[in-house]
Amino acid sequence: MRRRLSLRALVGALLLVCGLPFAHASSDPHTIVFGVAPGPYGDMVKQAIAPSLKEKGYNVVVREFSDYVQPNMALSNGSIDANLFQHSLYFDKFTADKGLKLTKLLAVPTAGMGFYSHKIKSLDELKKGDIVTLSNDPTNLARGLRFLQSLNLITLKENIDPTKASERDIAGNPKGLVFKPLEAAQLPRTLDSATASLVNGNFAIAAGMDLASALKQEHLDENLKNIIAVRTEDADKPFAKDIVEVVKSPAYRAVIDDPKNIFTAFQKPEWMAVADKK
Helix, strand or coil: CCCCCCHHHHHHHHHHHHCCCCCCCCCCCCEEEEEECCCHHHHHHHHHHHHHHHHCCCEEEEEECCCCCHHHHHHHHCCCCEEEEEEHHHHHHHHHHHCCCEEEEEECCECCCEEECCCCCCHHHCCCCCEEEEECCHHHHHHHHHHHHHCCCCEECCCCCHHHCCHHHEEECCCCCEEEEECHHHHHHHHHCCCEEEECHHHHHHCCCCHHHCCEECCCCHHHCEEEEEEHHHCCCHHHHHHHHHHCCHHHHHHHHCCCCHHHHCECCHHHHHHHHC
8 A cells, every 4th residue: 555645754754864863753654763773673674674564554764873862862752653772671771761751562683792802712812901892871881791790701799780780890800801881883993902892783783793703692681682662652553553563474584584684693582482482
């Protein structure tokens, strides 16, 4: 089914293509503007979600943001209709801190964080004073520290909330490493200077990095798998239900499982794992 876009929808789409910050989501109920961060989730929308939504009569626009803050603020203020870039832990903290009325629809296959280096081939080669960069936003900083602890590179203080850990909560650092938190999008570029970096999967892929090149890969808990979010007031609207239906469709699964696509290396959410067992 093809529908003629309103003048406002066309103007909104043009503004989004130009990347202007004041672009707004269309008032046309058959236009869905997705917000994403750099990396594979924009491709996931374009390749695995948009085709089936278009078959349902929707025009799908993808708007890329450069950080982890803007996509939720844009969703809250109506500049976009949905976003796909963040895991549940980040979503829960960010929306609580900002008082945003956003709702998770469902989780999708997700690329995990990796421990990458251009200077060493094994964690055993790490030595005192080596710099390890990691994300500086509170949720992913705590996540990175838990990852480091799982690799036996640090120990965290007892009796703390590990989901809120910061550098101050490092109790043991047996190799004497230096940890340098930075903007997540900058981390791939630090591999030319730092000894190693903990890079989120989406930014690793955006930088052309091979996920398999990581010295170590994080095992993702369910709350670290990325989710599609909408405004709470929109959660029961037809477009939101259609997004869920599309993501649960065989067509979506076929794109995710296609060995030619990067998504085959992603860790699947529980609902997909349960479906696999049926």
